[in-house]
Amino acid sequence: MSQRRGRTALTRTELDSWRVFVETTDDLRATLAGRLQSESGISAGDYRVLLELSEAPGRRLRSSHLADAVGWERSRLSHHLGRMEKRGLIRREAAAGDNRGAEAVLTDEGRDALRRSSVPHFHAIRELFLDALTPDQLAAARDVAETLRDHLAALER
């Protein structure tokens, strides 16, 4: 037994699998973000925020709820909303009933930006990701992702 699986040392296969997985998924993420930026002029973060707001009742959300919805820390969201507000994609209003709070509201301009970007974005997802995989591979990718997601969530608790 020359390759007993230890607690620390990684086998060649494990290391190779890890590397191709992390490098490729990172490349995919960066390529998608670049497409969104060059084709529609918004970042992946902008898209995420615009999408959540567009689906919210009244097209507005408390900052905290928005942060939970997109899975970001508040600080990150606050910086991001600041940049989006400067570009007119959203505006901020004081929250009714809790003077500590703030609500992010989707502007018409933000709604238009989301509409313009959606078709190109879906097209890129199909071209870069869905078209590459067979139905079996897509199902396997989903299974792996769901397993990893649950594993990571369990560790963070």
Add this chain to the structure above:
Amino acid sequence: MSQRRGRTALTRTELDSWRVFVETTDDLRATLAGRLQSESGISAGDYRVLLELSEAPGRRLRSSHLADAVGWERSRLSHHLGRMEKRGLIRREAAAGDNRGAEAVLTDEGRDALRRSSVPHFHAIRELFLDALTPDQLAAARDVAETLRDHLAALER
């Protein structure tokens, strides 16, 4: 047939698969990077550069070769090397034979930083990624990643 697969519209399953895949792989990447930073005081980019240099003959590489090896644009590498040089992890020397060129050289301090970070990093890879998956899932993850990598490479040409 209510769910004929079009060129643009995504089915619910396709969209869900995409979302869990991209969100989870991004979470994994960020979690790993955070571990490396907090446990060893270096970024994922630092680790990548240190690893390539440590494996190079003479522990030195031309900037262009290093950029190719890690898959970065030259500008990104240049900024990164500047920060690493300021911290003493590498130094830069003029390339012999081509006065345009620069070589990045691993310092002793850089070598030590890589050594200190390797075991915790491997441990994190095992804990966050390898431990989550069955052997079949790991093989499937690798297959998906290799397929995607080849697909993306073909598109970029």
Add this chain to the structure above:
DNA sequence: GGTGCATAATTGACGTATCAGCTACCCGGA
């Protein structure tokens, strides 16, 4: 009705990523 702790959100500092533009140098040919 004040004290003290928790919560909501923002801010500043710093490292990281991308883009466009710049300098310096190489080399082949008029």
Add this chain to the structure above:
DNA sequence: TCCGGGTAGCTGATACGTCAATTATGCACC
């Protein structure tokens, strides 16, 4: 020799992400 296009690398501007610290408000309790 010098002209010109290509190569190597750096820089500045701007956006993004994380951390620690800060401000302002809510609220329970005495």
